[in-house]
Amino acid sequence: MAKVNSGQKILHFPLTKIIVGLIVCIGTVKIGQVLVQEILEFTSFDQDLKRLIGGVFTAMLAILSYCFLFKFYEKRKITEFSTNNLVKNIAIGIILGALLQSLTILVIYLKGGYTILSINPILFILPALTMAFTSAIFEETLLRGIIFRIPEEKLGSYVALLISAFLFGALHLFNPNSSLVDAIGLAIQAGLLLGAAYIYSRNLWFPIALHFAWNFTQSGIFGANVSGTTLSKTLITSKIEGAAWFTGGEFGPEGSIQATLFCLIPTIILLVLSHREGKIVKPYWKKKSKALTLVLQ
Template identity: 40%
Template sequence: MRLLLLLVVFGLLTALLSGGTSAMGASVWVLPVGTAAAALGLWAYAVAVRRVEKRTPDEIGRSGAGRDLVRGTLVGAGVFTAVIATIAVFGGYRITGWGSFEAFLAACGLMAVVAVMEELLFRGIFFRIVETVTGTWGALAVSAVFFGALHLVNPNATLWGALAIALEAGLMLGAAYAATRTLWLPIGIHFGWNVTQAGVFGTAVSGSEDAFSGLFSSESTGPTAITGGAFGPEASVFAVVFCGAVTVYLLRSAHRKGRIVPRRR
């Protein structure tokens, strides 16, 4: 019951911090505000875990935090770059000019709070609650479905877009947590992917087609299966394929390290 209360409280906090930061638009002030909001979320999580669960929140411990954050950011950025490059090869994406550095900084600030709060909520709390009952495999499936369903409320949302998010991001980020048993790698992957998507290539993010501009101005044309349509590249089949490959690698790593939790009997 206490964990469920923690889930509800952090759900509201996630909506409040992410929504408030997003409302600032493309102002350069989003960077410090978003960074501060992300830090506040981490502090609140640590306090809540100590008071509610009576334990040390090792999943956001300092040991290896910087390394995993950087590694995750590079992975997220690299995988999305591979996705958008493949879409471009098939004629679905084209850079039309330079965008805005200020918008890039704003995207960094917004995505910092989005990545931190969503990972605290979905992997730090929800995944852990479900895993105690269903084991790792069940937690991966259930948390991915809920993560995908969350995106159905976004502009230009489609069932396929939500399913794609579940298959690529929901599974990949859950696998990143399972492989390391810390939240720093999934936070980094989430941040790197979103910043590269919105802040660099200026594409739609989970249906928010007109919400972002990046370092590049661009246009997307072609079949929805390739470009993702109005939902953005996350609904491209290439995103599902590339993220699926990373998920398999991470799950093999989790299995090799003995970090797969069996289902409760």
């Protein structure tokens, strides 16, 4: 019996759950990508459309693999992908993400650093749509659904938020045209904001929509680089020039100081609201302390 208990403890240890979750979700997506690419090669679709179909398919695989795994692994209902308030969460996320990115670009424009060179056909948004859709779902499922949610159960909301934000920034350090300053900026702005969005909504659709709108508006609409990556087709072909501190340089506008400042405002608001509404999870040592106090009383 002792061996069974030890095995169960190891199986349900937070780090074990994180590793298993990452392996299953990433593995499923990678296999799905290969399969769908092979199937799409037999079609006569345009390459941009093929990438969009493939992206939607693999994004759905990420959600399905997550839901099936943790439904049986943790023996619970997967509320983080609940359709309750789905429209509300997606709408607010899209509006907030687009607004924050637009304000970031506006600062560059007001300082004379943003110029529109041409407005292209509407279908030019497809590459950006694919990138924004797939990265938002895949990254939020892994970063907020696994790397934030599981540690939060033991370490509490604030510690888990710092860990997930740090990892979010560190992962982007390896992107093209990235630097330590860019990674730190992303950790502060997106890492904290997306985590705060999950804490407040207790639903992954809110941070997914926010993440999607931020990336899509930045690249698909304004034609800027996203995390160091340049897309060949965008709705607006633009020229961005000026000091890196307000343009983000080759990394993109999210590397600018105003992007960090603009994102900190809703982050603080969401955390304050979460605290007031009792949505902040306390770390296990505070729970134990409170329980001991109640026993002594």
